[in-house]
Amino acid sequence: MKVSVAEQVPYRFLPDDFGEHNSSVVTAPYEVVDPGRMHESIFSAYAELMHAVRAGFDGIVVTEHSQSSYDISPNPTLLASAVACAARAEGLDPAIAILGRSLGKTREPLKIAEEYALLDCISGGRLIAGFPVGLSYDANLNASLPAIETRDRAREHRELILKAWTAPRPFPWNGRYEKYGQVNIWPRPIQQPHPPVWIPGTGSPGTLRDILSNDFAFVYLSWDGPKLVGRQVFDRYWDMAEEMGRDRNPYRLAFMQVVAVSETDERAEKEYARHLMALYHSGLGAIPGTAMAVPGYAEPAAIEAMLRGGGPDGMLARMRTATYQEIIDTQVAIVGSPATVADQIEAFVREFRIGNLLVMLQNGSMPRDLTEKNISLFAAEVLPRLRPIWDAEGWENRWWPAATVGVTAGAAGGAAAAAGTEAR
Amino acid sequence: MTTAEAAVRDETVEVWDGRLRLHVKVAGEGPPLLFFHPLSGLAWDPLLGQLAARHTVYAPEHPGTSPGDPHAISQVQTFWELLLGYEELVRELGLDRPAAVGQSFGGMVAADLAATFPRLFSRLVLLSPPGLWLDAAPIPLMQMVAGPPEDVPNYLFAHPESQAAQAAMALPADPGLIPKAIAQSAWNIGCTTKFAWPIADHGLGRRLYRVQAPTLIVWGRQDALIPVAYAEEFGSRIAGSQVEVIDDCGHVLQADQPERTLAAVSKFLAG
Numbered sequence: 001m002k003v004s005v006a007e008q009v010p011y012r013f014l015p016d017d018f019g020e021h022n023s024s025v026v027t028a029p030y031e032v033v034d035p036g037r038m039h040e041s042i043f044s045a046y047a048e049l050m051h052a053v054r055a056g057f058d059g060i061v062v063t064e065h066s067q068s069s070y071d072i073s074p075n076p077t078l079l080a081s082a083v084a085c086a087a088r089a090e091g092l093d094p095a096i097a098i099l100g101r102s103l104g105k106t107r108e109p110l111k112i113a114e115e116y117a118l119l120d121c122i123s124g125g126r127l128i129a130g131f132p133v134g135l136s137y138d139a140n141l142n143a144s145l146p147a148i149e150t151r152d153r154a155r156e157h158r159e160l161i162l163k164a165w166t167a168p169r170p171f172p173w174n175g176r177y178e179k180y181g182q183v184n185i186w187p188r189p190i191q192q193p194h195p196p197v198w199i200p201g202t203g204s205p206g207t208l209r210d211i212l213s214n215d216f217a218f219v220y221l222s223w224d225g226p227k228l229v230g231r232q233v234f235d236r237y238w239d240m241a242e243e244m245g246r247d248r249n250p251y252r253l254a255f256m257q258v259v260a261v262s263e264t265d266e267r268a269e270k271e272y273a274r275h276l277m278a279l280y281h282s283g284l285g286a287i288p289g290t291a292m293a294v295p296g297y298a299e300p301a302a303i304e305a306m307l308r309g310g311g312p313d314g315m316l317a318r319m320r321t322a323t324y325q326e327i328i329d330t331q332v333a334i335v336g337s338p339a340t341v342a343d344q345i346e347a348f349v350r351e352f353r354i355g356n357l358l359v360m361l362q363n364g365s366m367p368r369d370l371t372e373k374n375i376s377l378f379a380a381e382v383l384p385r386l387r388p389i390w391d392a393e394g395w396e397n398r399w400w401p402a403a404t405v406g407v408t409a410g411a412a413g414g415a416a417a418a419a420g421t422e423a424r
Numbered sequence: 425m426t427t428a429e430a431a432v433r434d435e436t437v438e439v440w441d442g443r444l445r446l447h448v449k450v451a452g453e454g455p456p457l458l459f460f461h462p463l464s465g466l467a468w469d470p471l472l473g474q475l476a477a478r479h480t481v482y483a484p485e486h487p488g489t490s491p492g493d494p495h496a497i498s499q500v501q502t503f504w505e506l507l508l509g510y511e512e513l514v515r516e517l518g519l520d521r522p523a524a525v526g527q528s529f530g531g532m533v534a535a536d537l538a539a540t541f542p543r544l545f546s547r548l549v550l551l552s553p554p555g556l557w558l559d560a561a562p563i564p565l566m567q568m569v570a571g572p573p574e575d576v577p578n579y580l581f582a583h584p585e586s587q588a589a590q591a592a593m594a595l596p597a598d599p600g601l602i603p604k605a606i607a608q609s610a611w612n613i614g615c616t617t618k619f620a621w622p623i624a625d626h627g628l629g630r631r632l633y634r635v636q637a638p639t640l641i642v643w644g645r646q647d648a649l650i651p652v653a654y655a656e657e658f659g660s661r662i663a664g665s666q667v668e669v670i671d672d673c674g675h676v677l678q679a680d681q682p683e684r685t686l687a688a689v690s691k692f693l694a695g
Contacts, residue, residue: 141570144622148488148497148614176501294570296614300494300607307603 001349001389002400004059004097005052005375006256006358008071009045009079010283012365013037018069019286019320026141026291028069042072042079044368049083051372052361055379059095059128061256061358063221064102065135066142070283077101077115084123095401096123097358099200099219100130103161104154105139109178110185112157113164117189124405125190130219131158132200137291147296153177165194196399198254203233204302205240212237212244212252217356217399219254223284224315225331226255226348234352250355250390251397257345258333258360261377265336271370273324276333278364285320292316333363338381345382349389355397357386430476432468439512444499446513447490449483452476456522457693458514458545459483460530462676463569463620465612469592471678474686475525479693482522484513486529488615491608503619503626506533511541521546523693524637528552528650528675529616532624535658538639539631548639549689550658552650552675554624561651566622568649569613582646582674589679632661639665640692644673644680666692 488497526534531553577584
């Protein structure tokens with residue numbers, strides 16, 4: 001299987017009681033920020049991703065959120081681009097997954113087509129193109145777009161981007177939301193016909209059907225861990241795949257999991273518990289429920305089903321007050337020695353047929369040295385147990401970038417360009 | 425009020441080349457009056473019953489807000505299309521220069537109809553509508569719609585604890601019906617905010633000079649959603665209009681001050 005490191009970019013120095021008094025999104029008060037510590041928070045994310053690339057992870061994963069204290073990543077292609085350039089210069093070729101630029105939020109979908117294409121070119125064809133609709137607070141409050149149009153806007157934007165990548169000639173676009181007289185972007189992706197498409201979502205039937213019918217990969221970005229809602233969402237996905245005549249290739253499915261590993265279980269709790277709880281209490285748990293579903297974002301039938309308890313009963317609504325023990329018991333975070341962590345991950349990966357695992361190794365207030373320890377230990381002692389899980393079944397990972405331009409160790413400038421020429 | 429409540433019946437009218445079925449509640453007898461409801465959808469409250477005592481009231485439901493027909497909203501892509509649909513509705517109903525009363529969001533609709541089609545209405549009543557914008561008096565629409573539900577009454581009422589305010593916010597007594605009611609209410613707001621988000625300004629201020637119907641503008645002095653400063657803004661842009669500001673009154677006029685609201689509206693409509 002493929003194992004990548006996912007990072008969000010929290011401000012790591014929030015006061016302990018931040019979540020009791022504040023929202024972590026939209027209205028999060030900037031007065032709490034110290035500029036030097038903001039630099040440290042953001043630069044550490046870059047440094048840790050590079051540490052993960054050097055440690056041998058298969059890829060790096062970043063996400064987009066605006067006006068947020070838990071993920072200061074208004075444009076994740078900026079951070080990803082820095083990693084892609086630096087990795088390339090060191091002769092490394094991690095996959096670069098953007099999960100992604102939000103299609104229901106953007107007012108400039110062609111910028112996404114261009115930026116993704118540029119990243120694919122910079123990285124030598126290593127981009128995974130994530131196409132999320134976007135969270136309600138981001139699309140409807142931060143970008144202030146009408147909630148009821150969010151999904152339709154995302155649908156049109158995805159269609160436009162894919163066409164901008166693949167149409168052989170310039171074309172006009174007369175959409176409902178966007179009008180362009182001539183679309184002819186430079187550059188276009190190296191990967192043909194286009195980079196692999198991953199669709200992040202929370203597993204609604206409509207989203208899953210869309211993913212399977214287009215033969216994209218589903219990324220379950222729930223934060224809820226595998227235990228509470230995994231059964232429901234993954235069973236639905238594989239049942240639907242079977243109904244629609246798709247195979248049970250585990251690489252159709254990616255899953256994100258918070259993990260913290262240390263030498264022993266006791267030591268892991270001691271080192272990580274406090275920092276992890278900052279994520280739940282002041283980050284995710286401090287997103288108001290109303291900001292996740294501005295009226296019009298969700299269909300009336302979906303809201304009614306949720307209120308009747310028909311939806312996944314996850315942890316998000318309870319995170320602000322959750323205890324460390326609840327977080328561990330529910331596997332919202334998996335924390336412990338390498339053996340503990342590997343056992344738990346291997347079990348749910350096999351059970352739910354997950355081919356692409358995205359591990360969140362920096363969370364909440366974790367400082368850089370501790371994060372890098374987490375990354376190193378995971379790479380050395382957990383990763384080797386996970387890699388071969390699906391080897392025996394012999395599936396092809398068609399949702400993973402195929403490097404079409406070779407990496408030249410230590411290459412830069414002219415040497416890299418020459419390598420590119422050869423590969424073409 | 426002593427008048428017996430008029431029976432309310434449902435009519436549906438096809439407009440927009442047959443693609444949109446508008447659901448209209450109709451009640452009463454007398455000269456025609458169109459009522460355009462606020463953001464949250466059509467609620468047949470006592471004010472409508474009172475208007476139906478002297479008028480035939482036609483109250484269209486905003487596309488998508490009629491139970492069982494949520495996707496009608498997708499047929500109306502822009503605010504301009506909404507106005508065209510309502511102008512067509514007036515013709516399809518065979519109404520000859522009806523009076524129009526618009527409340528809040530519905531007031532913006534009625535005002536723009538009157539500006540766009542100056543001969544459509546005989547009289548125009550605007551109950552604290554959005555549609556204009558003053559930097560000095562921001563309208564916290566987004567804050568209300570996306571904020572904590574428990575704060576909503578403070579935006580809408582000067583007296584949130586009053587019986588009328590409580591009735592306006594009430595959920596069904598049967599707990600089994602509450603999820604459907606909440607889902608419907610959220611969707612209604614989704615359908616109306618499509619044309620009012622994040623700021624309800626479609627350039628109405630530049631068109632209001634075109635309004636020819638005699639116009640009454642009614643506002644609550646303590647309106648916490650659309651500040652009373654907008655009463656004068658509307659008044660100054662519509663030639664010959666009357667402005668009535670009601671004291672001790674919030675955004676939902678007929679909840680905070682039912683008698684004074686009805687008196688102002690009735691007197692104007694009778695004149």
